[in-house]
Amino acid sequence: MQSLSWLLGAFFLPLFPMSLLFSRVWQGLGSTRMRVLLILLWPLPGVFVLDAMDPLIPSWLAIWALATSMLYGLRAVAIKEASVWVGYMAISAWSLGWLIFAVSDNPVSPIAYVLSFSASFALLTMIIGEIEHGYGAAYAGIVTGLAQDQKALSALFVIFILSAIATPFFPTFFVLLGNIAQVSGVRLFAAVIAALVWLVWSWSAMRLIQGLLVGTSGKRVPPLLTKRKIAVYGVLASLLVVSALIDLGGLR
């Protein structure tokens, strides 16, 4: 029963090679709405299954989760297509969520952890959808210099990408920090690897931002976002920050 739960968990809080399934489904979806739904719902069964189990996960499973996270974090470095990058980042971030189940009395709630990341990825996916709608793709190097023509869109893209890679003051930062801090008390090595994965995320994100936003604009496209949409995205970004400051990832 326990092994079956772990196996199920490995599909929904993806561990390599089961992660290939999520990656395949994610890359097969063309619609932004479906992607948003998928990224919000996919990890939930995994969290419920693992949360329902009492004993902590064994070390080998925690190492496997860390290895998966590092693998996808590293793979994201070479990715130029923004939607694929989100998929890899989702796998990398969710697999780190296994560490919550590796130590007892972890103050970070697994559901808060997963939803923080999923919400950031969902918002980023929506912004990427806007870019794909206007430019036909969101591929770094082919679509360049977005900051020249799409100022508001670029700003929102940067905000949500920062949220996705767990920078302050987004909820992802506090849940990840809380998770790593708790793990460091028991398994220092695991905490160091998790922190390294965090570092690799920021590297890959900066490469993506540089490829898409910086440089001269290749194709002149009028601003894609209306003032109303900008306001809605702005409110959503503010909500992310406010929710982070209220919860603080259990670090209080």
Add this chain to the structure above:
Amino acid sequence: MGQMGFMVMECGLGAFSLAVFHLIAHGLFKGTLFLSAGDVIGKARQNDGVPRDQLYSYIVEKNPVKSRMPWLLMALLTLLLPVTILLLAHWIVSEDFYQKQGAIVLLFFGWVTGAQLIFVTYRMRSQNLWRLFSLTVGSFVIVIVGYILISHVFDLYLYPDEDFRKRIYEAASIDLLWFSILIGILTLVIVSGWVRTYYVERNSGRQMHEQIVSRKTTYALIANELYINAFYAYMSRKMEKLALRINAWLRWL
């Protein structure tokens, strides 16, 4: 990054309030530079705004005068002026400053920086050396006196309890003999560096080929920060290639 090194050094000396002040002052200074950069670039496109004076002519047109001031006078000024200014500035703040090792180390660094500044002024060989020299010394006085006075006020504000202040400095102190030896060695190293620079410049035409090569190699090593950045860039490229290869193996799934 250099300023961060100074701040860490200040913490090590027990001068926490100075480190906090340094952090704020340097943050304001760099923030001002950063925020003004765009404006300056914009204006510089129209007019560089650099006045055509002797210093400008020297730096841009590389047009130094032939004559030099007597070296002994300049050497004395270089070494004695900063230390006098620093001693006076410290004395205004606290008469017993020489009993605190932290204050002595800061004094030492201030002296090295000040002497280096005057040394560079002398090497510029400006046509109006005394004007440049007095401007440099004037700025140095303002910076040092301002810095020491403000940091003293900051110290009093952050740590009103005198005993507590004393204990912080005492905790950061080491054995007096070792302290004096270390300060002596550092002074010797720095002064001999200056003397060596002076002689190398004077005898620049007579250097042996091997000496020049070895010096250039050392300079390249230090100028490139021991190639740490180059190593970092190399590793980044390798990791990117590895990521690409893994992605290809896994068919980008």
